[in-house]
Amino acid sequence: MKTILSLTLNRRVRDDLVPDNMLLVDYLREVAGLTGTKKGCDGGECGACTVLVDNRPRLACVTLAHQVAGRHVETIEGLANNGGMSRLQKAFHEKLGTQCGFCTPGMIMAAEALLRSNPDPSREEIKAALAGNLCRCTGYVKIIESVEDASRELAQ
Amino acid sequence: MELMPSFRFHRPTSLAEAVGALTLDPHARLMAGGTDLLPNLRRFLARPGLLVDLTAVEGFGSIQKMADGGMRIGAGLTLDALIENDYVAADWPVLREAALTVAGPTHRVAATVGGNLCQDTRCMFFNQSEWWRASNGYCLKHDGDRCHVVVKSDRCFATYRGDLAPALMVLDAEAEVIGPEGVRRLKVAELFCDSGANHLNLHAGEILVAVIVPAAEGWCAGYDKVRVRAAIDFPIAGVAAAICRRGSRLCALRVAITGCNSAPVQISTAEFDKTDWDTATAEAVATAVRKSAEFRRTSNVSAKYRRHVLHAITVRLVERLWMQGSSLTVR
Ligand SMILES: Cc1cc2nc3c(=O)[nH]c(=O)nc-3n(C[C@H](O)[C@H](O)[C@H](O)COP(=O)(O)OP(=O)(O)OC[C@H]3O[C@@H](n4cnc5c(N)ncnc54)[C@H](O)[C@@H]3O)c2cc1C
Ligand code: SF4
Numbered sequence: 001m002k003t004i005l006s007l008t009l010n011r012r013v014r015d016d017l018v019p020d021n022m023l024l025v026d027y028l029r030e031v032a033g034l035t036g037t038k039k040g041c042d043g044g045e046c047g048a049c050t051v052l053v054d055n056r057p058r059l060a061c062v063t064l065a066h067q068v069a070g071r072h073v074e075t076i077e078g079l080a081n082n083g084g085m086s087r088l089q090k091a092f093h094e095k096l097g098t099q100c101g102f103c104t105p106g107m108i109m110a111a112e113a114l115l116r117s118n119p120d121p122s123r124e125e126i127k128a129a130l131a132g133n134l135c136r137c138t139g140y141v142k143i144i145e146s147v148e149d150a151s152r153e154l155a156q
Numbered sequence: 157m158e159l160m161p162s163f164r165f166h167r168p169t170s171l172a173e174a175v176g177a178l179t180l181d182p183h184a185r186l187m188a189g190g191t192d193l194l195p196n197l198r199r200f201l202a203r204p205g206l207l208v209d210l211t212a213v214e215g216f217g218s219i220q221k222m223a224d225g226g227m228r229i230g231a232g233l234t235l236d237a238l239i240e241n242d243y244v245a246a247d248w249p250v251l252r253e254a255a256l257t258v259a260g261p262t263h264r265v266a267a268t269v270g271g272n273l274c275q276d277t278r279c280m281f282f283n284q285s286e287w288w289r290a291s292n293g294y295c296l297k298h299d300g301d302r303c304h305v306v307v308k309s310d311r312c313f314a315t316y317r318g319d320l321a322p323a324l325m326v327l328d329a330e331a332e333v334i335g336p337e338g339v340r341r342l343k344v345a346e347l348f349c350d351s352g353a354n355h356l357n358l359h360a361g362e363i364l365v366a367v368i369v370p371a372a373e374g375w376c377a378g379y380d381k382v383r384v385r386a387a388i389d390f391p392i393a394g395v396a397a398a399i400c401r402r403g404s405r406l407c408a409l410r411v412a413i414t415g416c417n418s419a420p421v422q423i424s425t426a427e428f429d430k431t432d433w434d435t436a437t438a439e440a441v442a443t444a445v446r447k448s449a450e451f452r453r454t455s456n457v458s459a460k461y462r463r464h465v466l467h468a469i470t471v472r473l474v475e476r477l478w479m480q481g482s483s484l485t486v487r
């Protein structure tokens with residue numbers, strides 16, 4: 001069965017006819033065409049699909065699209081301002097927080113959620129906030145440094 | 157796109173409406189945060205005709221301190237909100253401690269107290285994709301007729317791995333359940349039965365509404381668990397304990413475990429009540445725990461290892477609580 005889903009996606013209100021059993025990650029990628037959100041596992045294990053729902057991080061692969069009706073969903077595509085990278089995106093680029101890049105959208109969205117609620121996190125707080133996001137490439141140190149770099153910039 | 161069983165989605169705003177939806181459709185299934193149910197649905201481990209989402213039910217996620225010093229936690233409260241709650245941190249820190257070890261931070265934003273308690277049991281032959289199970293052979297928990305863990309058994313030994321249940325059990329918490337017959341209350345421990353394929357004592361159409369935690373003054377309670385990946389995993393063994401201490405006297409002790417049997421288990425510890433603490437007490441408690449714990453090959457961590465770590469964390473926890481208890485005054 002399909003029903004109308006109304007939500008705000010990256011600051012734009014939209015309505016779509018969406019199957020009741022569709023996952024949020026599939027809605028974002030297949031219906032909205034936003035393929036920045038990745039799917040890295042078969043159910044809640046890796047964090048690659050992390051998006052923001054009303055400023056809080058959420059795993060889009062263990063969320064049904066209809067569960068976020070009426071909410072504000074933000075994906076990696078929504079972070080760019082005027083076509084340029086956000087501070088966090090730049091920091092990941094400059095501090096080598098990304099290698100193959102598959103985990104990066106999820107990492108950045110989880111980090112974005114952290115910095116919105118805690119603009120000046122400690123190293124331990126960064127580690128705790130990213131604990132559910134797995135990366136096969138970087139060894140995590142560069143990722144933590146990237147978030148620290150972005151938070152320093154924000155604090156200034 | 158992900159293959160998913162097909163189902164209808166319903167979002168009631170009241171408990172009466174939710175119970176009504178469950179009663180009308182025998183193939184309906186409840187969902188709260190979805191962090192346990194949806195991965196299972198993606199693996200076709202259930203085929204509900206209707207999903208009843210509880211997160212829009214008015215007041216379902218509330219938390220209140222009661223006049224008698226206890227606390228009422230709505231089943232829809234997220235683990236994140238439980239962790240952030242000041243009453244919980246001050247008066248029932250064991251709940252915060254246990255909730256902080258559930259899954260990862262992003263799961264906890266969506267995961268609820270009710271979903272945590274009612275989560276399905278787990279087994280390495282069950283929590284697998286459809287194609288994995290098809291090639292290995294289905295088992296009697298779902299779709300099949302035999303058990304791969306205890307081959308000659310006609311029951312399922314899948315393991316209960318929820319972290320909150322033992323913490324609530326050592327606080328002597330109660331569960332409030334609503335259903336077609338009205339509201340009933342039972343001990344959290346009585347919510348469960350030791351059967352991997354049918355581990356909840358909930359009747360058709362029933363919903364867990366809240367847990368009621370009595371005041372814990374004079375008790376010192378804590379939770380400890382071992383997991384493969386410290387950032388995100390289910391317990392391979394978990395233990396909660398509450399100690400009431402007066403000087404060198406152990407006035408009362410409660411212990412409950414998870415990650416072993418098909419239900420969380422309250423350990424009978426009456427032999428330790430009103431005894432004098434000595435250096436052998438913690439070991440003796442751990443030995444009592446091991447007698448009640450059952451380990452089967454339901455995970456890829458060996459039963460022997462899980463038995464060892466359960467013993468070790470029980471000793472560690474009970475000793476820690478005993479030390480902490482020295483600074484408490486008991487009325
Ligand atoms: C990678 C990963 C790691 C995890 N690690 C842990 C862990 O370490 N410890 C742990 O305990 N859990 C863990 N989980 C499981 C899960 O995330 C948590 O148990 C969570 O608290 C479940 O809550 P939920 O609201 O998302 O439940 P849901 O998925 O919504 O529901 C779970 C089950 O409970 C039933 N249910 C939900 N609410 C009610 C209610 N009010 N009344 C009756 N039935 C109800 C549903 O029908 C369903 O069968 C993990 C999950 C993942 C994906
Ligand atoms: S214990 Fe046996 S029946 Fe139960 S899930 Fe595992 S293999 Fe299946």
Ligand code: FES
Nearest residue numbers: 040046047049061
């Ligand atoms: S794709 Fe969502 S957690 Fe892996």
Ligand code: FES
Nearest residue numbers: 099100135136137
């Ligand atoms: S950069 Fe490759 S997985 Fe993280």
